[in-house]
Amino acid sequence: GAGVSQSPSNKVTEKGKDVELRCDPISGHTALYWYRQSLGQGLEFLIYFQGNSAPDKSGLPSDRFSAERTGGSVSTLTIQRTQQEDSAVYLCASSLGGVEEQYFGPGTRLTVT
Amino acid sequence: QKEVEQNSGPLSVPEGAIASLNCTYSDRVSQSFFWYRQYSGKSPELIMSIYSNGDKEDGRFTAQLNKASQYVSLLIRDSQPSDSATYLCAVFDYKLSFGAGTTVTVRA
Numbered sequence: 001g002a003g004v005s006q007s008p009s010n011k012v013t014e015k016g017k018d019v020e021l022r023c024d025p026i027s028g029h030t031a032l033y034w035y036r037q038s039l040g041q042g043l044e045f046l047i048y049f050q051g052n053s054a055p056d057k058s059g060l061p062s063d064r065f066s067a068e069r070t071g072g073s074v075s076t077l078t079i080q081r082t083q084q085e086d087s088a089v090y091l092c093a094s095s096l097g098g099v100e101e102q103y104f105g106p107g108t109r110l111t112v113t
Numbered sequence: 114q115k116e117v118e119q120n121s122g123p124l125s126v127p128e129g130a131i132a133s134l135n136c137t138y139s140d141r142v143s144q145s146f147f148w149y150r151q152y153s154g155k156s157p158e159l160i161m162s163i164y165s166n167g168d169k170e171d172g173r174f175t176a177q178l179n180k181a182s183q184y185v186s187l188l189i190r191d192s193q194p195s196d197s198a199t200y201l202c203a204v205f206d207y208k209l210s211f212g213a214g215t216t217v218t219v220r221a
Binding site: 042045059091099101102107 | 144145147149155156157158159162164201205207208209210211212213214
C-alpha cells in the first residue's frame with residue numbers, strides 16, 4: 001500500500017518568510033509525528049498527534065513552529081519567520097498508535113537562505 | 114547523559130562477515146525498541162522491532178534485547194555491500210528517541 005507522503009520534497013526560502021510542509025500519513029494510522037534532522041545531527045522529535053487528542057508540542061524549538069492535523073489525517077507543519085538554523089530535513093512518520101512501529105515519509109529538505 | 118547511545122563508528126566489515134551494533138538507553142520504562150537503516154540522503158527505514166527480552170531474527174538481521182541491562186543490539190550476518198548505511202537505534206516512550214547512529218561500510 002501507499003506509504004507516508006510529504007510535500008514538497010525540497011523547499012528553498014528566504015530568511016523571514018513563512019513555510020508550510022505537508023504530511024499525508026498511511027491510511028488508518030492514528031498517530032502522526034514530526035521530526036527534524038539537521039546536517040550531521042541526529043533525529044529530533046518535534047510534535048506528536050494521536051487521534052483527536054491535543055497534540056504533544058513538547059519538542060517544538062520555538063513559538064515560530066506550529067502544526068495542525070485536519071480530520072485526523074493530513075498534517076501541516078508551519079514555520080513562521082524562518083531562520084537559517086531552521087535549515088534541515090523535516091520528516092513525518094505515522095503509526096497505528098501506541099507502541100507500534102513508525103514509518104517515515106521521504107522528508108522535506110528545507111533550505112533557508 | 115544522552116537518552117540513547119550507540120557505539121561509535123564508523124564500522125567497516127568485509128563482505129560476508131557479521132556486523133555488530135550496540136545501543137544502550139537510559140529510560141527503564143521503555144517498552145519498544147527499533148532499528149532503522151538510513152541510506153545517505155534518504156529517510157529512515159524500519160528494519161527491526163523488538164519488545165521482549167531475548168533474540169528476534171528476521172532474515173540476516175538479529176535484534177537482541179536485555180531490559181535489565183538497558184541494552185539492545187543488532188547483528189547483521191553475511192554482510193553485503195548493500196548493507197552499507199547508517200543504523201539508528203530508537204527507543205519508544207510516546208515518541209521515538211534516536212541514537213546518533215552508527216555508519217557501517219561493507220567492503221567488497
